[in-house]
Amino acid sequence: MRIERAGVLRAAEIAEPSPGRGQVLVRVHACGVCRTDLHLLDGEVDIPRPPIVPGHQIVGTVIARGEATAESEALAVGARVGIPWLGWTCGRCRYCLSGRENLCDQARFTGRDIDGGFAELTVADERYCFPLPENDQEGSAGAPCRPPSNLQVAPLLCAGLIGYRALRMTGDGERLGLYGFGASAHIVAQVAVFEGRRVFAFTRSGDEETQAFARGIGAEWAGGSLERPPEELDAAIIFASAGELVPAALRAVAKGGTVVCAGIHMSDIPSFPYDILWGERTVRSVANLTREDARALLELAPRVPVQTQVTPYALEDAGQALADLRAGRLQGAAVLEVSV
Secondary structure: OEEEEOOEEEOOOOOOOOOOOOEEEEEEEEEEEOHHHHHHHHOOOOOOOOOEOOOOOEEEEEEEEOOOOOOOOOOOOOOEEEEOOEEEOOOOOOOHHHOOHHHOOOOEEEOOOEOOOOOOEEEEEHHHOEEOOOOOOOOOOOOOOOOOOHHHHHHHHOHHHHHHHHHHHOOOOOEEEEEOOOHHHHHHHHHHHHOOOEEEEEEOOOOHHHHHHHHHOOOOEEEEOOOOOOOOEEEEEEOOOOOOHHHHHHHHEEEEEEEEEOOOOOOOOOOOOHHHOOOOOEEEEOOOOOHHHHHHHHHHHHHOOOOOOEEEEEHHHHHHHHHHHHHOOOOOEEEEEOOO
């Protein structure tokens, strides 16, 4: 499934890719559907050289390797791997050399610059692939499974990683607000509760089903996105792409609190009075992820244990999955089931 241009997603038969030096060829088993894919389709995030195969929450098996390099991770043929959004960095700039490879100006991203996982096969730089526990049998969506099934682990590779990076930016705040309770929030809520935090969930106004879902995985309060919580928050993470939530979150956090904007795209933030920022409140964004984020979350997730709730779709139904994501018809994450 390929984005031909803004607004156009089509099935396409393309040549089988071949792994180059330092790359691996991966048979895709599952690929999470992310709001970033929707932003790419809608033209809200630029695609430098369309057409492109989107998808950057990939779980698959290595079926071939290119020539090894000095930096190769030596992933074996047959290894089960996860492939995230960050697909390549230069390794030489001031960002890469200071542990901030997520900010590399030359970075390439899976599903935007590099063909991604809405396909049967994909090629990836093996340095940006992460070994996963072997799994011989799929579990049912949302059910405990050790190791996690392909469907269940896919959302960890972006929804989980961005949520985890955003959570780290909130410091040790106990009272955590999550604005937009979708794929990322339902993962980070579990991590936050595991860490002893109190979770307050904000959803679309009147969305009682999602509010009940949030309470069911550990939120102690759930309400509409513009409501005031029953007490001040120490920090808030905004996953929804609605800029008007920034002032709402600032009003909800206590002095010294942090508001983290976790999306790659957000509508314009309206002007707001200085007094809701005053008191050493902070607003900051999350940009992409680092490989260290991935290693840390993939090590932590089984200890929580994180249980993702997923709705599976066939590869050819990717357009429907994106439409359901746009309309808010999902609880948890949408995942394309590409092959067993």
